[in-house]
Amino acid sequence: MRKIREVLRLKLELNLSDRLVGQSVQLARSTVQDYVARANQAGLNWPLPPELDDVQLEALLFRTHEQAAVSAAHQPDWAVLDRELRRKGVTRQLLWEEYRRQHPDGWQYATFNENYRKWKATTGLSMRQTHRAGEKLFVDYAGLTLPVTDPRSGDVLAGQVFVATLGASDYTYAEVTRSQGLHDWIESHIRALSFFGGVPEIIVPDNLKAGVTHASRYEPELNRTYQEFAQHYDVAVIPARVRKPKDKALVEVHVQIVERRILAPLRDRVFFSLPEANEAVRELLEALNRQPFQKRPGSRRSEFEALDQPVLRPLPAQPFEVAEWKHTTVGLDYHVVVQGHAYSVPHQYAKTRVDIRLTARLVEIYRSGQRIAVHHRVPGTLTRQQTTMPDHMPAHHRHYREVGPEQLTQQAQQVGEATAALVRAIFDGNQHPEQKKRVVTGLLRLHREYGERLEAACRRALALQAHSLQSVKSILKHRLDEAELPGNSIELPVAQHSNLRGPGYFAEIDEPGAERTLN
Secondary structure, eight states: OHHHHHHHIIIIISOOOHHHHHHHHTOOHHHHHHHHHHHHHTTOOSSOOTTOOHHHHHHHHSOOHHHHHHHHHTOOOHHHHHHHHTSTTOOHHHHHHHHHHHOTTSOOHHHHHHHHHHHHHHTTOOGGGOOOTTTEEEEEEEEEEEEEEOTTTOOEEEEEEEEEEETTTOOEEEEEESOSSHHHHHHHHHHHHHHHTSBOSEEEEOOOTTTEEEOOSSOOEEOHHHHHHHHHHTOEEOOOOTTOGGGGHHHHHHHHHHIIIIITTTTTOOBSSHHHHHHHHHHHHHHHHHSBOSSSSSBHHHHIIIIIHHHSBOOOSSOOOOOEEEEEEOOTTSEEEETTEEEEOOGGGTTOEEEEEEOSSEEEEEETTEEEEEEEOOOTTSOSOEEOOGGGSOHHHHHHHHOOHHHHHHHHHHHOHHHHHHHHHHHTSSSOHHHHHHHHHHHHHHHHHHTTHHHHHHHHHHHTTOOSHHHHHHHHHTTGGGGGSTTOOOOOOGGGOTTSOSTTOOEEOSSTTOOEEOO
């Protein structure tokens, strides 16, 4: 016993290596390890209790078969304790204290832990993967796909299989999606949380590009839409570390289970739509979750009902609406273009960088994190058009937009009857209404420069049936206002008046409304 006490002193108090302890007491290293293991199993620490004599020490370290039988009778139900350990706030220390209250002569804490570790090893699970109820949801895509055939074209889509598993109960969700893109990725999360009927504390994804834009060991950068999803459901997203498969070992195992128990049985079936494929997956998934465990009591379904379901936080009133973010620069016309359609922003943001948030219904425009404009989204088929809010326009642009044909005709009437008549003729033309308004606005601006001469030029343009801004400018440029006197004649080249009658044609005007051909 003296050597045993010395081994325990050197090892437990001085923390020497097994080799050095063996050299000191002239024992083999394996013997030293055996003594120390027995002491740990008996729950002994250094210094030993002074009342512990050699006989008692030997009894503790080298129990008889009768003592072992008594200890076995006090062995707890490890499966029950393991389930309790996954509840919030429950620790092995608490479970051991409860065990000792039932069995005062039962194991010491160290022996209790050692036996629990041995039992856990027999279940095929790692101690490091014990998860608290409602804490973590692991998500990933399976390596295998489920083919879906288009009945019209015959094209085959490699359906991607999304898998989500709760850490405490192993309760599993799976579905088939068109791709691993951002929209499908987020929609799969939304349906998974709806399937579980609640929200965990943490979601652990792989470093998929749809969810993580920059992988980092300490501070991964989430996709902005994924981050919005996490905020909507008030859940933390902690991606697995790069090249650390143990961070998501649980979902890796269940991906393999889904491949073997769901995808493999469906390998010879032909599906013609995603809903049809998902219906078949749901049937096998239900069977998987209800199948009893091989090495412990219960099933995934029963464990979920006992552990995760009671502590999952409730779902929000409205599900998350998937949005896509884009970056662009506002044009000089204070509009941004989304799928060919232009949407206005306040004019002071022209030529600045903005973020665009796209949902199925809305187009939201942000600058420095603040929303500066929102529009109802126009269907993608209605392109090459624009949606402009009057409040976004400068004052002079807004005034120009609000002025219609009636107001412009009244302004022309103030210049003169000929000007008003020419304006009415322009509005009666075949041009686009916006283009007509631009022409009339340009025509009225000439009054600032030419004054009363504009009325004479408009009279001459009416006589020539030249209802264009360029015609009036040409008349004013050539100072033809004197031609309005009776008997005066004027020649205009065809190049400036496309409504005349062909090459070499000139008109001589004797009076308004009369013309004759010159050879």
